[in-house]
Amino acid sequence: MDKMKTKDIFDGFTIELFKDIDGDWLAKFEELPNVSAFGDSPEKALQELQEAWFLMKESYVSHNQPVPLAPSRKEYSGQFNIRVDKRIHRALALEAFRAKISLNALVAQKLTLSVRQ
Numbered sequence: 476m477d478k479m480k481t482k483d484i485f486d487g488f489t490i491e492l493f494k495d496i497d498g499d500w501l502a503k504f505e506e507l508p509n510v511s512a513f514g515d516s517p518e519k520a521l522q523e524l525q526e527a528w529f530l531m532k533e534s535y536v537s538h539n540q541p542v543p544l545a546p547s548r549k550e551y552s553g554q555f556n557i558r559v560d561k562r563i564h565r566a567l568a569l570e571a572f573r574a575k576i577s578l579n580a581l582v583a584q585k586l587t588l589s590v591r592q
Contacts, residue, residue, distance in 0.1 A: 484525050487545035492517055504528075506546060 489505040495513075500520035503511035510531055512523030535542045559567075571581040 485528060486542075487548040488528075489545075489547075490521070490524070492520060507543060 485504070488507065490502055491505050492500065492502045495501050499513045499515065500517050501511060501513055502517075502520035502524040504524075510524070510527055512520055512527045514520030514523050532542050567581060568578050571578040574581060576584075
């Protein structure tokens with residue numbers, strides 16, 4: 476399965492392009508699985524997806540609804556809350572104390588390391 480990022484005509488959404496079991500090409504948005512198109516070639520499937528996306532955006536606008544924004548184009552605050560088991564909370568708090576850093580800094584380090592792997 477090919478994944479490509481086309482930021483011009485597809486507004487930053489990730490496109491999945493593959494041949495299905497019937498031999499047709501399917502193009503769809505990874506982030507919006509309800510927007511898809513078929514074609515007898517990769518180019519035709521992408522052309523059909525472009526038309527489907529254009530019509531979908533028109534529909535959102537005509538119904539006074541916001542057009543979906545690709546996650547790659549969103550602004551993120553850098554903050555979120557998470558609930559964990561109290562035993563994990565305690566273990567992390569003790570680890571942070573021993574490292575002489577805040578719990579927030581410890582968790583941020585661990586998340587950063589896990590995302591980079």
